[in-house]
Amino acid sequence: MQFQKSTFNFLKDLEKNNNRDWFTEHKPTFTEIQNHVKEVFAEIQVNLEKHDEIEKMKIYRIYRDVRFSKDKTPYNPRFAVSFSRLGKELRGGYFLQIKSGETFLGGGFWQPEKEDLFRIRKEIEQDATEIREILSDKNYLKYFGGKFDGEELKSAPRGFDKEHADIDLLRKKGFIAIRNFTDQEVLSENFLEELDKSFKALRPFFNLFSDILTTNLNGESLV
Numbered sequence: 001m002q003f004q005k006s007t008f009n010f011l012k013d014l015e016k017n018n019n020r021d022w023f024t025e026h027k028p029t030f031t032e033i034q035n036h037v038k039e040v041f042a043e044i045q046v047n048l049e050k051h052d053e054i055e056k057m058k059i060y061r062i063y064r065d066v067r068f069s070k071d072k073t074p075y076n077p078r079f080a081v082s083f084s085r086l087g088k089e090l091r092g093g094y095f096l097q098i099k100s101g102e103t104f105l106g107g108g109f110w111q112p113e114k115e116d117l118f119r120i121r122k123e124i125e126q127d128a129t130e131i132r133e134i135l136s137d138k139n140y141l142k143y144f145g146g147k148f149d150g151e152e153l154k155s156a157p158r159g160f161d162k163e164h165a166d167i168d169l170l171r172k173k174g175f176i177a178i179r180n181f182t183d184q185e186v187l188s189e190n191f192l193e194e195l196d197k198s199f200k201a202l203r204p205f206f207n208l209f210s211d212i213l214t215t216n217l218n219g220e221s222l223v
Contacts, residue, residue: 001043003186007033008100011077018073030062034079037098040192041081047196048094052203053086078102085206088223091213092206094199103186105195107202108176109209110150116213121157121170123212128166130208139201143179150174175209177202 010033014023023030038059045057060080066072078099085092095106109116124131135146152171156162160170179198185191214223 001040002189002191003040003098004033004036005187007037007079007098008183008187011079011098012100014075015077018075018077020074023075034062037079041096044081044096044192044195045083047192048083048199051200053090055084055086058082058084089210089214090206091210092202094202096195098186100183103181103183104178105181105198106149106176106178107199108148108150108174108205110174110176112174117173119213120175120209121160122217124166124169125160125164126217128169131169132166134205134208137201137204140177140205143198143201144177148172148175149178150176175205177205 010026010029013026014030017023041057041059045054048054058081060076060078060082062075062077062079064071064074064076066074078097080095080097082096083094092108093110095110097104097106109120112120134140135148140146148169151173153173154171156164156167156170161167164170181191185194188194215221
């Protein structure tokens, strides 16, 4: 099971012809490609469930909500899917976007709830040693470059010392790991295997943050 070149070709054509008339004319092609992509996404979930507990898979619609956007193009020329981990005790989620020249996988905590973000920051403030160990782990370095991606504040969050030794982590508004792929890599026979290796490399990160978010600063369970 693997992604096909026709998927990229369709998405590139859609990007050039992002209007309802063109899409309606090519809807049968879209449906055929979408069905195949869904099968590949399902295979990815099967692989994930061999080493993690997945609560649900969400496939994102290609139709854009343009009501509050300056960009009125009706379609998002990509295929995307996310996988949520099971229950309150297993935090973190996996994400994959398939788009020519812009394929990437992501994992972690994007726009975490206010309470969760505060709890993570308090952990960092108290002792960021274990988080630093995750970032320097050989597999995390190999696949994700030893850093967290995502938006960050220009200064320290309110109530935190701007001179703190771990201010780079405290400024983070989310904690995300991202790995980009070329079209050639996506179309290779071993892409799903490489994808799964990347997801496995996220587990120490997920395990630590799950522990943080289910305990207080004294290490006492909250669930």
